[in-house]
Amino acid sequence: MHVRRISIADLAADPVIGGGGDLFGTGAAVSIPVTLVDLDARVPVDVLDRAVARAQSADTVLVGISSGPVAAELRPLTEALDLTVAPTADHRSVVGADDLAGDVESLVTAFVDALARCPQASLVAAQVVRVAEPLGPVAAIDVESLGYSTLQGGAEYGSWLEERRALGRPLPPPPATEPVLLAREGEVLRITLNRPERRNAYGTSLRDALVEALRIAVLDDSVEHVVIDGAGSSFCAGGDLDEFGHMPDATTAHLIRTRGGAGRLVAELADRVEVRLHGHCVGAGIEIPAFARRVVAAPDTRIRLPEVSMGLIPGAGGTASVPRRIGRWRALYLFVTGAELDAGQALRWGLVDEIA
Secondary structure, eight states: OOOEEEEHHHHHHOGGGGTTTTTBOGGGOBOOOEEEEEOOSOOOHHHHHHHHHHHHTOSSEEEEEOSSOOOGGGHHHHHHSSEEEESSOSSTTEEEGGGGTSOHHHHHHHHHHHHHHSHHHHHHHHHHHHHHTTSOHHHHHHHHHHHHHHHHTSHHHHHHHHHHHHTTOOOOOOOSSOSEEEEEETTEEEEEEOOGGGTTOBOHHHHHHHHHHHHHHHHOTTOOEEEEEESSSOSBOOBOGGGTTOSSOHHHHHHHHHHSSHHHHHHHTGGGEEEEEOSEEETHHHHTGGGSSEEEEOTTOEEEOOGGGGTOOOOSSHHHHHHHHHOHHHHHHHHHHOOOEEHHHHHHHTSSSEEO
8 A cells, every 4th residue: 555655735736735636546445544744843833724724624544643742833733634643642633652662663653554454434434423523422323333334345354254253153142140230229230240251242132132221220210320340351342243243234233333332322321321341442442431420441441443454433322422532533543553552552542530
């Protein structure tokens, strides 16, 4: 995959950035889905203003690169770009190399390489987080699901699903016990994800049981505090991969994701919800908790969002919930690379509120 590297002045002057001229190659294949923007050189204010305007309407993913601290006057540009990588970060539009124990070039390379493997999913992820940024949770979840549905018809997800089906794994067995446990203590409702044999994967049975549990708090104002935790070694290992590809049709899947999922209810109840994470928190295992007012992580918490590598985007509300906590820029880095965050880094970025 060819990667362009341009200056701020080039960005300001290049009409192709917002015109689609370089996005597609032969047969409408995505040709240049990412452009790197060198932020080291200073430019006049009028040039910077034009660069910001170009960035806001770009067709490719724009990644700013700075060899040192990003100058304060470049803040409007870093906010307009999809992502900026610098040695250190003083704003959530910037991923600091020191945040992720790397250097600028290695982090940019990791992002570009991951994007090259799934350019369609990466582009849709960037588009969705931009569009959803000013929206409320319900509308943002709808936008996410529409993007997810689009990608389900794409070649990237199709290839992943074909490889998965080649493993010959059957549908998961019905839960041997209640998939969600409830305990009421006065004003507190405790909801425990209870499929430890599947690391509390967010499959159909657990999802439906969690939704029913959350509806108790929606209907009962005497529930002043909801605590959600998970049994076993992990809070939630994400969507149950053995169920992927088994929905009857894309329309039904969209309606279930948006109207039958837990993310919307946690967003509605956010001020009353505390989620306690531990172990692996993958995909839905962080997307749904990120809607809550308070998220507490055990020291062994490991967070990852791998959906783009499957040719998809987060589908349990993550493009709505995660950016609201850490910004769309850092969120896009996590979505595209699938990079793992430990509890300490999640706390520094604001993805969790406490380690305990």
